[in-house]
Amino acid sequence: MRTAYSVETVRAAERTLMARLPDGALMQRAAAGLAAACAQLLGRVYGSRVVLLVGSGDNGGDALWAGARLARRGAAVTAVLLAPGRAHPGGLAALRRAGGVTVPAADGVPLVERADLVLDGIVGIGGTGGLRAEAVPLAEAAHRSRAAVVAVDLPSGVDADTGQVRGAAVRADLTVTFGTHKPALFVDPAREHAGSVRLVDIGLELPAGPFLEALQHADVARLLPVPAAESDKYRRGVVGIAAGSARYPGAAVLAVSGALRGGAGAVRYVGPAADAVIARYPETLVSDQGPKKAGRVQAWVVGPGAGDDARTVAQVLALDVPVLVDADGLRLAPARDVRRRTAPTLMTPHAGEAAALLGVGRDEVEGARLDAVRELAGRYRATVLLKGSTTLVAGPDGGPVRANATGTPWLATAGSGDVLSGLAGSLLAAGLPALDAASAGAYVHGLAGRFAARHAPAGAHDIADAIPRAWRDVREAGVG
Ligand SMILES: NC(=O)C1=CN([C@@H]2O[C@H](COP(=O)(O)OP(=O)(O)OC[C@H]3O[C@@H](n4cnc5c(N)ncnc54)[C@H](O)[C@@H]3O)[C@@H](O)[C@H]2O)[C@@H](O)CC1
Numbered sequence: 001m002r003t004a005y006s007v008e009t010v011r012a013a014e015r016t017l018m019a020r021l022p023d024g025a026l027m028q029r030a031a032a033g034l035a036a037a038c039a040q041l042l043g044r045v046y047g048s049r050v051v052l053l054v055g056s057g058d059n060g061g062d063a064l065w066a067g068a069r070l071a072r073r074g075a076a077v078t079a080v081l082l083a084p085g086r087a088h089p090g091g092l093a094a095l096r097r098a099g100g101v102t103v104p105a106a107d108g109v110p111l112v113e114r115a116d117l118v119l120d121g122i123v124g125i126g127g128t129g130g131l132r133a134e135a136v137p138l139a140e141a142a143h144r145s146r147a148a149v150v151a152v153d154l155p156s157g158v159d160a161d162t163g164q165v166r167g168a169a170v171r172a173d174l175t176v177t178f179g180t181h182k183p184a185l186f187v188d189p190a191r192e193h194a195g196s197v198r199l200v201d202i203g204l205e206l207p208a209g210p211f212l213e214a215l216q217h218a219d220v221a222r223l224l225p226v227p228a229a230e231s232d233k234y235r236r237g238v239v240g241i242a243a244g245s246a247r248y249p250g251a252a253v254l255a256v257s258g259a260l261r262g263g264a265g266a267v268r269y270v271g272p273a274a275d276a277v278i279a280r281y282p283e284t285l286v287s288d289q290g291p292k293k294a295g296r297v298q299a300w301v302v303g304p305g306a307g308d309d310a311r312t313v314a315q316v317l318a319l320d321v322p323v324l325v326d327a328d329g330l331r332l333a334p335a336r337d338v339r340r341r342t343a344p345t346l347m348t349p350h351a352g353e354a355a356a357l358l359g360v361g362r363d364e365v366e367g368a369r370l371d372a373v374r375e376l377a378g379r380y381r382a383t384v385l386l387k388g389s390t391t392l393v394a395g396p397d398g399g400p401v402r403a404n405a406t407g408t409p410w411l412a413t414a415g416s417g418d419v420l421s422g423l424a425g426s427l428l429a430a431g432l433p434a435l436d437a438a439s440a441g442a443y444v445h446g447l448a449g450r451f452a453a454r455h456a457p458a459g460a461h462d463i464a465d466a467i468p469r470a471w472r473d474v475r476e477a478g479v480g
């Protein structure tokens with residue numbers, strides 16, 4: 001599991017550690033890790049052209065000390081000072097001792113354009129707002145140039161705690177972050193500014209409850225249900241799918257396709273698309289009695305392709321088993337009915353649906369995903385999975401938000417969400433708590449999307465077909 005902590009927590013851990021260490025020790029640890037990452041990226045340090053973008057705080061100090069290390073190994077290092085009177089004095093002296101030079105911001109652009117490596121030390125966890133005007137041309141030149149761009153701790157201009165990007169921000173190829181990941185490194189739009197991310201251990205001791213978590217193969221492998229010798233279909237869980245309409249029968253077929261690969265022992269379908277479902281998946285148990293009388297079901301999925309069938313949504317919400325509400329179901333589920341439920345509820349909106357539920361614009365949700373997912377989870381007292389370029393899952397009681405790292409833009413294809421709802425619903429039926437069902441479901445779904453769309457477009461049914469491969473990949477790597 002990778003974890004991220006808020007700036008406040010990082011600062012507190014830093015204070016505790018600094019009190020025990022000699023002055024400047026933490027910065028030296030950070031700079032050593034940073035210089036090593038830069039050297040690896042450059043291949044050959046001697047003779048390379050390195051430009052440091054240096055702001056007024058310790059983030060610039062890290063860049064200056066790392067620059068000094070590279071200069072001692074023969075790189076030609078120039079520091080572009082954005083706040084010349086306030087650059088970190090110790091770092092500045094070290095760089096000069098090592099043969100590095102400094103220039104004012106106004107002279108920086110041509111140097112950045114000719115650089116092999118640009119180190120972004122404009123601002124780190126102390127930053128507020130987007131880049132200031134004098135830094136914007138330098139960030140743009142870095143993006144344009146052939147230089148590798150390495151962000152120090154965070155790409156400058158992104159909000160560390162929320163992943164929001166207000167105005168211009170640096171776009172890095174690599175971010176070298178210190179002590180712990182910061183939430184912005186997991187959450188778009190900031191995440192895509194960070195490039196790949198490397199964590200340098202500087203000895204911070206962090207509390208047990210992180211702000212954000214990102215599951216990895218080993219975590220998901222532990223969560224995925226495995227049938228025991230004495231399992232029957234009921235012990236493995238039966239998932240009910242109440243989805244599809246005369247107009248959208250495909251949504252039902254796709255939700256069933258995900259559910260069949262999600263670990264439940266059986267899939268029951270109720271709704272008007274039974275013929276289409278059976279034609280494609282004859283192993284489905286279909287019922288024309290509605291959700292209440294459909295037979296034993298341990299978790300329901302309701303909403304994909306449901307059109308305006310509010311009655312079915314209400315019936316499912318009244319059942320005392322875990323329920324996943326998706327797509328049309330989100331619009332048709334009254335908040336008070338969801339809040340009243342005692343069994344877990346999992347809601348799976350994309351940004352547009354989340355925006356409609358919150359009464360805000362889609363851009364607002366996409367720009368501040370963490371706020372949106374938490375707000376919805378609180379309002380509905382439900383677990384909420386917010387789909388998108390970064391899928392986030394928040395539980396109703398606060399606690400760490402889970403960010404999914406396996407997503408791919410190829411998942412943005414019609415019907416892909418229906419597959420996910422079936423898959424996550426199946427995991428609920430198999431007995432996983434809602435937060436785990438949602439985050440393991442998103443993880444496997446994202447991986448399946450990657451397998452299905454290796455350099456080529458894939459349809460939602462291809463994603464469903466790739467779920468067993470993703471599942472095997474997780475289990476083989478995670479459990480051995
Ligand atoms: N917290 C830690 O444990 C450690 C922190 N270190 C480094 O120290 C950084 C934090 O240092 P600081 O607290 O000095 O803060 P920063 O260096 O991140 O930024 C603060 C300075 O930037 C200015 N500033 C704020 N927003 C700005 C913007 N949008 N554009 C331009 N300037 C802006 C502020 O006026 C202030 O002078 C970390 O990101 C990391 O790089 C490391 O040296 C090692 C340990």
Ligand SMILES: [K+]
Nearest residue numbers: 120123152154
């Ligand atoms: K930075």
